[in-house]
Amino acid sequence: MKALTKTDFKFEGQKSVYHGKVRDVYNIDDDLMVMVATDRISAFDVILPKGIPYKGQVLNQIAAKFLDATSDICPNWKLATPDPMVTVGLKCEGFRVEMIIRSILTGSAWREYKNGVRSLCGVRLPEGMKENERFPEPIITPTTKADEGHDMNISREEIIAQGIVSEEDYKVMEDYTRKLFARGQEIAMKQGLILVDTKYEFGKRDGKVFLIDEIHTPDSSRYFYAEGYEQNLKEGKPQKQLSKEFVRQWLIEHNFMNEPGQVMPEITDAYAESVSERYIELYEHITGEAFQKAADSDDLAARIEDNVSNYLKTRL
Numbered sequence: 001m002k003a004l005t006k007t008d009f010k011f012e013g014q015k016s017v018y019h020g021k022v023r024d025v026y027n028i029d030d031d032l033m034v035m036v037a038t039d040r041i042s043a044f045d046v047i048l049p050k051g052i053p054y055k056g057q058v059l060n061q062i063a064a065k066f067l068d069a070t071s072d073i074c075p076n077w078k079l080a081t082p083d084p085m086v087t088v089g090l091k092c093e094g095f096r097v098e099m100i101i102r103s104i105l106t107g108s109a110w111r112e113y114k115n116g117v118r119s120l121c122g123v124r125l126p127e128g129m130k131e132n133e134r135f136p137e138p139i140i141t142p143t144t145k146a147d148e149g150h151d152m153n154i155s156r157e158e159i160i161a162q163g164i165v166s167e168e169d170y171k172v173m174e175d176y177t178r179k180l181f182a183r184g185q186e187i188a189m190k191q192g193l194i195l196v197d198t199k200y201e202f203g204k205r206d207g208k209v210f211l212i213d214e215i216h217t218p219d220s221s222r223y224f225y226a227e228g229y230e231q232n233l234k235e236g237k238p239q240k241q242l243s244k245e246f247v248r249q250w251l252i253e254h255n256f257m258n259e260p261g262q263v264m265p266e267i268t269d270a271y272a273e274s275v276s277e278r279y280i281e282l283y284e285h286i287t288g289e290a291f292q293k294a295a296d297s298d299d300l301a302a303r304i305e306d307n308v309s310n311y312l313k314t315r316l
Helices: 055-069 106-115 156-162 167-190 229-235 245-253 268-285 298-315
Strands: 013-020 022-027 032-037 079-081 087-091 096-105 134-140 193-205 208-212 222-226
Touching: 032 055, 032 079, 055 087, 055 167, 055 268, 079 106, 079 298, 087 298, 096 167, 134 167, 156 167, 167 193, 167 208, 245 268
Parallel strands: none
Antiparallel strands: 013 022, 022 032, 032 087, 079 087, 096 134, 096 193, 193 208, 193 222
16 A cells, blocks of 8 residues: 655745645745645654555545635635645745634543643633533633644733734634634534534735634544433543544554653554554545545656646646
């Protein structure tokens, strides 16, 4: 099985390239961004040594679908998907915060709550909550956007006071975040899922705030199965979820959390294939559509380069 783990394209008009943990982003003439969703996979802030076939296609196509499904709520950066692993869109000046919105007390928020924390990013949390219990209403817990290492929790007040985002722009981002999340939850519920939490990134172009990057993918969001949620909550059982949490759990079982002295376990072809199958399953549950594997190609990079180059010619 083939996987794309590295790119080194030279597109016409290319000014620069940014290699992220999962995506490689090419700047075209300071006007367009070519975002390639590679098959790299990261967990605990480290990229695993083997790519996951079709993961990039899964993430790119889920994000594209939800960008289209929410374009009436706010403007977004997407223009086209010239290849199953690529989105081309408008270059925006990104804000240095991620807008995380949570509807249920779980994950890192639960770990802090369990340790006695009752204020998260400046938001007061009710007393007496249980793991996986719904908040009275969704809460926004932003983080600073770090180039490397962990993003750090920050409050709305600190963001505005430090001039990271103006109060005017932050209000727009907050409003968009709540509306996008409500739409995401509505779509998820039709698939028998609960959109538990997610993150959005925003940027600015021509004085307007745009939604950028991915949206509602299993890498940026957590989904629970709606069936059994109330019963599991009542009995204190773990919730059945759709996210890449299963990869983190596998690493934990193999004594790896990227802590000093720990060694990354071997990622066998068989394990990589099993993760690929899980990502395809995620796609089909989240979208309600059968996943169509992109036509097999001996050289994924060459296919992408051809498709993107042909699209860019139409923009000139």
